[in-house]
Amino acid sequence: MGNLGTVVSQVVEKYNKDKTRLMDIVTDVQSELGYVSDEAVVQLAKALGVSKVDIDGVVTFYHFFSKTPVGKYSVYLNNSAVANIKGRSAVAKAFEEAAGCSFGRTTEDGVMGLFDTSCIGMNDQEPAAIINGVIFTDLTPEKAKELVADMKAGKEVSELVKNFGDGNNQSELIKSMVNNNIQKKGPVLFAPFETGSALKAAVAKTPDDVIEEVKLSNLRGRGGAGFPTGMKWDFCRQAEGAKHYVVCNADEGEPGTFKDRVVLTEIPEMLFEGMAVAGYAVGAEEGILYLRAEYLYLRKFLEKVLEDLRSKNVLGKNAGGKDGFNFDIRIQMGAGAYICGEESALIESAEGKRGEPRNRPPFPVQNGYLGYPTTVNNVETFCCVSRIMLEGGEWFKKMGTAQSSGTKLLSVSGDCKKPGIYEVEFGTTIQTLLEMVEGRTAKAVQVGGPSGTCVGKKDYGKRICYDDLGTGGSMIIVGPDRDLLEVVHNFMEFFVEESCGWCVPCRAGNQLLLDKLEKVMAGKATKQDLKELEEWSNIIKATSRCGLGQTSPNPIVTTLKNFPEMYQAKIQKDVDYVSEFDLKAAVQESCKAAGRIPNIKEH
Amino acid sequence: MSKPVVATASLAGCFGCHMSLLDIDDRILKLIELVEFNKSPIDDIKTFTKQCDIGLIEGGCCNSENVENLRDFRKNCKILISVGECAIMGGLPAMRNGISVKECLEEAYLNCPTVDDNIIPCDDELPMILDRVYPCHEIVKIDYYLPGCPPRADLIWEALVALLEGRELDLPYEVVKFD
Numbered sequence: 001m002g003n004l005g006t007v008v009s010q011v012v013e014k015y016n017k018d019k020t021r022l023m024d025i026v027t028d029v030q031s032e033l034g035y036v037s038d039e040a041v042v043q044l045a046k047a048l049g050v051s052k053v054d055i056d057g058v059v060t061f062y063h064f065f066s067k068t069p070v071g072k073y074s075v076y077l078n079n080s081a082v083a084n085i086k087g088r089s090a091v092a093k094a095f096e097e098a099a100g101c102s103f104g105r106t107t108e109d110g111v112m113g114l115f116d117t118s119c120i121g122m123n124d125q126e127p128a129a130i131i132n133g134v135i136f137t138d139l140t141p142e143k144a145k146e147l148v149a150d151m152k153a154g155k156e157v158s159e160l161v162k163n164f165g166d167g168n169n170q171s172e173l174i175k176s177m178v179n180n181n182i183q184k185k186g187p188v189l190f191a192p193f194e195t196g197s198a199l200k201a202a203v204a205k206t207p208d209d210v211i212e213e214v215k216l217s218n219l220r221g222r223g224g225a226g227f228p229t230g231m232k233w234d235f236c237r238q239a240e241g242a243k244h245y246v247v248c249n250a251d252e253g254e255p256g257t258f259k260d261r262v263v264l265t266e267i268p269e270m271l272f273e274g275m276a277v278a279g280y281a282v283g284a285e286e287g288i289l290y291l292r293a294e295y296l297y298l299r300k301f302l303e304k305v306l307e308d309l310r311s312k313n314v315l316g317k318n319a320g321g322k323d324g325f326n327f328d329i330r331i332q333m334g335a336g337a338y339i340c341g342e343e344s345a346l347i348e349s350a351e352g353k354r355g356e357p358r359n360r361p362p363f364p365v366q367n368g369y370l371g372y373p374t375t376v377n378n379v380e381t382f383c384c385v386s387r388i389m390l391e392g393g394e395w396f397k398k399m400g401t402a403q404s405s406g407t408k409l410l411s412v413s414g415d416c417k418k419p420g421i422y423e424v425e426f427g428t429t430i431q432t433l434l435e436m437v438e439g440r441t442a443k444a445v446q447v448g449g450p451s452g453t454c455v456g457k458k459d460y461g462k463r464i465c466y467d468d469l470g471t472g473g474s475m476i477i478v479g480p481d482r483d484l485l486e487v488v489h490n491f492m493e494f495f496v497e498e499s500c501g502w503c504v505p506c507r508a509g510n511q512l513l514l515d516k517l518e519k520v521m522a523g524k525a526t527k528q529d530l531k532e533l534e535e536w537s538n539i540i541k542a543t544s545r546c547g548l549g550q551t552s553p554n555p556i557v558t559t560l561k562n563f564p565e566m567y568q569a570k571i572q573k574d575v576d577y578v579s580e581f582d583l584k585a586a587v588q589e590s591c592k593a594a595g596r597i598p599n600i601k602e603h
Numbered sequence: 604m605s606k607p608v609v610a611t612a613s614l615a616g617c618f619g620c621h622m623s624l625l626d627i628d629d630r631i632l633k634l635i636e637l638v639e640f641n642k643s644p645i646d647d648i649k650t651f652t653k654q655c656d657i658g659l660i661e662g663g664c665c666n667s668e669n670v671e672n673l674r675d676f677r678k679n680c681k682i683l684i685s686v687g688e689c690a691i692m693g694g695l696p697a698m699r700n701g702i703s704v705k706e707c708l709e710e711a712y713l714n715c716p717t718v719d720d721n722i723i724p725c726d727d728e729l730p731m732i733l734d735r736v737y738p739c740h741e742i743v744k745i746d747y748y749l750p751g752c753p754p755r756a757d758l759i760w761e762a763l764v765a766l767l768e769g770r771e772l773d774l775p776y777e778v779v780k781f782d
Contacts, residue, residue, distance in 0.1 A: 585734075593723055
């Protein structure tokens with residue numbers, strides 16, 4: 001670890017004192033010094049010519065930045081619902097016992113820090129943790145104890161990975177124990193793909209014709225919202241600006257989704273080429289891959305892929321052999337924030353700010369990265385574009401349903417025999433999926449992650465597509481013996497944690513929903529409480545500023561609708577009000593501080 | 604027929620909501636024709652002398668006395684109404700909720716630059732401070748909520764009259780819009 005002053009000035013110089021690169025600057029300072037102290041904040045502010053609050057705001061916003069030491073080894077143990085299903089609590093306990101400190105703290109000798117973290121995109125191999133950027137999957141209490149012993153012995157984290165996963169996970173530049181778990185390959189994403197072919201096909205057309213082809217395909221955004229890609233590109237192309245940008249949203253943070261992880265590991269060429277096609281179509285020369293911090297382990301590999309693509313002239317000057325079309329891509333790392341999956345928050349983050357959503361309009365296609373017209377698309381969307389360039393929009397449109405063309409990557413996890421990645425045609429029913437993944441006994445399926453819909457048996461005939469059950473791809477299967485309320489509770493804790501705090505309905509409302517849910521779970525709720533859960537959910541959905549708050553009550557709303565009996569069984573029937581207030585407990589602290597004995601007069 | 608009986612109280616509030624009630628101006632004359640006041644700062648009756656129909660509560664609960672008072676109101680009033688931000692949400696006093704009560708007391712009585720006796724008050728006669736400021740509905744059942752800081756006089760008036768006449772509230776947007 002270097003001297004603070006030197007580190008700060010070196011890092012700031014490295015990025016040419018560019019404050020829009022604050023994410024990278026803070027990442028580097030943190031990795032050099034172990035944390036970002038108040039003093040480091042002051043020096044960074046001075047060196048970049050911004051206020052201390054600007055720096056502090058960023059450092060405190062993201063999970064993986066810290067103002068206090070996080071230990072020589074920082075263990076971030078995933079706390080998603082599926083991790084819990086797969087035995088997380090025993091693993092956490094083993095970590096705590098072996099390390100001698102509890103979660104949220106660092107050991108006294110500063111060797112190890114234990115922290116909770118939201119879904120890290122490993123739902124098919126939980127419980128999983130990130131230690132100094134290295135992924136550890138399928139953890140057991142025994143493995144946790146071994147890891148702690150090795151860390152205490154001072155071993156390099158990379159040495160602790162004994163076996164590597166399948167496919168490119170074994171490559172020299174990844175060397176990770178993560179498994180791809182590709183269970184079903186389809187014709188769009190996982191059919192053979194020849195590098196360079198899609199861009200060549202694209203640049204043979206005019207940019208307008210490329211956009212027309214994408215429109216013809218009816219391709220809709222694969223992140224979950226389903227906005228028509230061709231239309232988005234058209235808006236972006238038409239928007240006036242000195243330059244345009246293409247941004248790939250690889251911040252898949254919806255608990256339960258991990259498809260982008262697999263795409264980035266196995267078919268990154270197809271993705272980057274799709275970005276180049278987008279660059280050609282909208283008139284951009286620069287592309288940014290916004291990569292979530294959890295996937296840091298893929299970075300070196302992806303940099304190498306980009307290098308190869310440059311040497312093959314898929315990127316760089318006269319890309320794809322098209323005179324005058326220059327396009328290159330840089331990787332922007334995130335630092336742990338679910339909200340950065342929202343496109344305007346992602347842009348804010350890429351500009352070196354807190355990942356808080358912007359007011360819209362103007363939309364990113366008009367006023368995006370650094371104020372320039374920007375198209376932000378999902379990882380999978382760009383891959384689809386590459387395929388559409390080769391096979392044509394008509395071919396693509398033949399698959400799926402009227403409103404949802406093509407195939408969809410599903411990230412399946414939870415109580416089933418074959419978790420992993422499935423490329424299925426849109427229109428597949430939940431029942432068909434359950435048979436495919438061998439999870440027939442499921443009592444519920446969470447479609448589209450926590451922000452999606454929780455469906456029960458009566459709805460297993462519904463189809464996966466935007467016109468029926470829309471999804472970004474997360475499919476969490478809840479087995480017959482699980483307590484579904486525990487799952488809902490986990491989801492609500494997630495939203496409370498991940499709300500950016502900008503608007504009141506989301507910041508305060510989700511906490512209120514969580515409190516109320518706990519009241520229900522404790523058996524202290526009445527019919528009125530259930531009514532309020534529903535009413536408040538509607539208020540939060542209607543008045544929140546971005547997609548997070550507009551969907552965060554969904555775990556409660558959809559289970560109230562589809563599993564009413566689960567709530568009815570928990571409430572007190574013949575009472576119209578129950579207070580949880582305990583006067584004795586409430587006065588304890590102040591009486592202790594004043595040195596007096598509580599004298600409570602009970603009515 | 605006897606007139607409906609109204610009681611009011613200001614718990615952890617600033618009396619602003621009571622001021623707003625007085626802001627109904629000369630309608631107060633009509634009000635006393637319509638209702639009879641019982642326990643209230645308006646007539647200075649300190650304890651309930653009979654069962655009331657309507658209780659108006661200003662302020663949330665920051666100490667044990669507030670809690671006792673509120674429970675007393677619930678027992679003695681058929682309909683209980685939270686009036687204003689503090690009763691409904693804790694309001695300004697609830698700004699201390701993010702700070703431990705110990706830290707608050709130490710700041711107020713020990714560390715503040717203007718104190719010189721340096722003791723945290725400790726007397727059985729004093730109400731005990733709660734760990735946080737509670738909105739009224741967390742302590743007892745509340746039937747209606749009148750929002751505002753303070754709720755406008757017109758809002759309080761309209762709500763009271765509607766309740767007395769047994770009809771639905773007619774609240775134009777201007778009366779419940781605050782910014």
